Each structure stands twice: as C-alpha cells, then as structure tokens.
Amino acid sequence: MVPFVSFSFLFAIVVMIAMLIFGLFLVTLAVKIIGAIVRGIFGGTRAVFRAGARPYLAAQFQHCAQVRCHALNPQGARFCRRCGKALGETLVLRAA
Numbered sequence: 001m002v003p004f005v006s007f008s009f010l011f012a013i014v015v016m017i018a019m020l021i022f023g024l025f026l027v028t029l030a031v032k033i034i035g036a037i038v039r040g041i042f043g044g045t046r047a048v049f050r051a052g053a054r055p056y057l058a059a060q061f062q063h064c065a066q067v068r069c070h071a072l073n074p075q076g077a078r079f080c081r082r083c084g085k086a087l088g089e090t091l092v093l094r095a096a
C-alpha cells in the first residue's frame with residue numbers, strides 16, 4: 001500500500017513538474033512571439049514613416065529627365081527607377 005501511494009505521489013509530482021516546464025515553455029514562447037510581433041509592427045511602422053518622410057525632402061531626390069517619365073529618383077541614383085534611363089549623364093550626352 002505504502003509503495004503504491006509513494007509511486008503515485010511521485011508520478012503526480014513528475015507530471016506536475018512536466019506541466020510546469022511545458023507551461024514555462026509556452027509562456028516564454030508566447031513572450032518571444034509577442035515580442036517579435038511588436039518589434040515587427042513598430043519596426044515596420046518606423047520604416048514606413050522613415051520611407052514616407054524621405055520623398056518630401058526634395059533635396060534628396062531628383063526628377064527623371066525623360067519627358068514622359070519625370071519619376072522621383074533618389075539623389076545619386078544612376079538610373080531612373082521607372083524608365084531605366086541613365087540620370088544626370090543623359091542630359092550631358094544629349095547636349096553634346
């Protein structure tokens with residue numbers, strides 16, 4: 001009787017410890033997932049705000065020289081991102 005009781009008691013303790021470890025694992029997993037989601041959301045919005053703020057800084061952008069394009073391209077870009085024509089050098093080559 002006594003060994004059976006102690007065995008079932010030990011079994012219950014082992015099960016509880018396993019459940020505790022599994023619970024901790026689930027909690028840490030949930031925290032990691034939530035943290036990743038929060039970081040993704042805030043990092044994403046920050047990137048969007050940064051990307052959205054740049055086009056309004058005209059000094060950092062240049063218009064494509066193509067008559068039918070006039071796409072905004074980052075300053076220092078060598079080729080138009082819309083039509084693919086070379087930027088900057090195009091005007092010089094045409095003038096020459």
Ligand SMILES: [Zn+2]
Binds near residue numbers: 065069071082084
């Ligand atoms: Zn263009």
